[in-house]
Amino acid sequence: MSENGHDHKHEEPRHDRSRWAARIRAVEELLVEKGVFTKEEVKAQVEYMEARTYENGARLVARAWVDPAFKKRLLSDTRAAAAELGIDASGPTEFVTVENTDEVHNVIVCTLCSCYPRAILGRPPDWYKSFAYRSRVVVEPREVLREFGLELPEDKPIAVHDSSADLRYLVLPQRPEGTEGMVEDELAALVTRDSLIGTDVPRTARETSRV
């Protein structure tokens, strides 16, 4: 046992964040000076990313729960389905939605870096990029999910998707029981950011209070 009580090393705290920020600013200025891109383009890209949040994913999921034909389109062509809801996911990367069912629970990771469906969900949470999550969820997914507060039955198969190439994955979680009377907006409010990655599942208020 190591000093943190289990058998893996934790990342060092980031004391040098400002040093890296300064370095990035220096590289950015150099690239602008060399004419690779303009300051306006950098600003536009920041705004593009800031405008995207996991709520886009929540809207896709809620629509899929109430509209089986939409769900079919979401699973076969995520980008086109997103466009139907006014979410622009155009660009060089492909997007794939994987469906949680009674037979399988899906979890997304990028072990090589931090690939994430940013054009739809915005920036990934910090933990998604952490060495601990990336290295552990492929080896011991059930244990990692338990640490997130998600206890899956021992016999429920887990499919981990390591998205390290040209495709970006998001999870279509299962609709919680007891939500039959809810309208689309109410359903979307149940969809958490982490449930789109697979480290959580949507819960009703009653289930949440039980946890």
Place this chain on the structure above:
Amino acid sequence: MISPAAGARFAPGDDVQVRDVEKEGHVRTPDYTKGKPGWIAEILGTFPNPESLANGGAGLPEKPLYKVGFRQTDLWGGYEGSPEDILFVDIYEHWLQPREHGEEEKQP
């Protein structure tokens, strides 16, 4: 929409093995899959070769990309989860070889 890959060497259901070779530079094949047996779950289309793109190249010729499935118990010794647990990784064709006993192909 994922476009079909022209000239793909493998088909869904084929048994494959990830080539167990070292290659310098920007390689998108995770080390933990090297040498491991899996199967073609899906053909994902063709994409510019990232190993070329990362060096300022054009990524040509484009490479077929596959969703490869692995049984977790084949990836990790002493895996403690369900034997049904699987892991999918997207792997470019030149990192895959047919699963045959004792046969090693050349470096990609």
